[in-house]
Amino acid sequence: DAGVIQSPRHEVTEMGQEVTLRCKLISGHNSLFWYRQTMMRGLELLIYFNNNVPIDDSGMPEDRFSAKMPNASFSTLKIQPSEPRDSAVYFCASSSLRGPYGYTFGSGTRLTVV
Amino acid sequence: DQQVKQNSPSLSVQEGRISILNCDYTNSMFDYFLWYKKYPAEGPTFLISISSIKDKNEDGRFTVFLNKSAKHLSLHIVPSQPGDSAVYFCAASAQGYGQNFVFGPGTRLSVLP
Numbered sequence: 716d717a718g719v720i721q722s723p724r725h726e727v728t729e730m731g732q733e734v735t736l737r738c739k740l741i742s743g744h745n746s747l748f749w750y751r752q753t754m755m756r757g758l759e760l761l762i763y764f765n766n767n768v769p770i771d772d773s774g775m776p777e778d779r780f781s782a783k784m785p786n787a788s789f790s791t792l793k794i795q796p797s798e799p800r801d802s803a804v805y806f807c808a809s810s811s812l813r814g815p816y817g818y819t820f821g822s823g824t825r826l827t828v829v
Numbered sequence: 830d831q832q833v834k835q836n837s838p839s840l841s842v843q844e845g846r847i848s849i850l851n852c853d854y855t856n857s858m859f860d861y862f863l864w865y866k867k868y869p870a871e872g873p874t875f876l877i878s879i880s881s882i883k884d885k886n887e888d889g890r891f892t893v894f895l896n897k898s899a900k901h902l903s904l905h906i907v908p909s910q911p912g913d914s915a916v917y918f919c920a921a922s923a924q925g926y927g928q929n930f931v932f933g934p935g936t937r938l939s940v941l942p
Binding site: 719750756757758760763771806808816817818819820821822823 | 863865870871872873874875878918920922929930931932933934935
């Protein structure tokens with residue numbers, strides 16, 4: 716299995732531009748989580764889905780952030796418009812309710828908004 | 830308010846000695862705990878877990894201890910190796926494994942040769 720795949724690995728964009736981060740889940744996993752890592756706050760949960768349905772989006776910073784899961788294996792996190800304070804590493808992770816090992820994380824997308 | 834705390838942002842240990850990473854939590858409903866290890870430019874990877882029905886779980890050089898009354902867990906690495914240098918995250922769940930883990934802010938471990 717290729718694991719959780721995130722793209723792009725790095726993104727540099729100008730303030731005000733739209734940014735779309737992508738995530739492909741592990742086959743058979745039915746839960747998807749988007750996290751943001753910053754020096755100050757560590758790993759923050761932004762939103763998670765079970766069986767393609769958003770369950771908890773209370774961690775989404777504001778309306779500029781949106782996430783979708785158009786099918787069981789793929790998700791996007793969009794920021795529109797982007798701001799410099801959005802600069803962070805964004806991780807997605809997937810899990811199976813039958814597994815005891817928590818989440819499998821992707822390698823992350825490092826976003827820099829200038 | 831942080832439900833999972835790792836009060837030491839960093840820790841340095843000599844190679845061959847013991848590394849002890851600490852984690853405290855506030856939610857008494859947490860019943861499953863994980864430790865993740867993260868290298869630069871990579872995602873966190875699962876290291877070891879413990880259920881609240883146990884107070885110790887061991888896997889090779891890694892042992893996790895859970896003190897439910899103190900709401901405290903710790904990860905022991907013996908002996909420490911330079912390859913253990915990474916950021917370690919503690920995570921807790923109130924719903925068993927697989928669901929909605931809350932992560933601590935992480936502790937950066939440096940193992941010095």
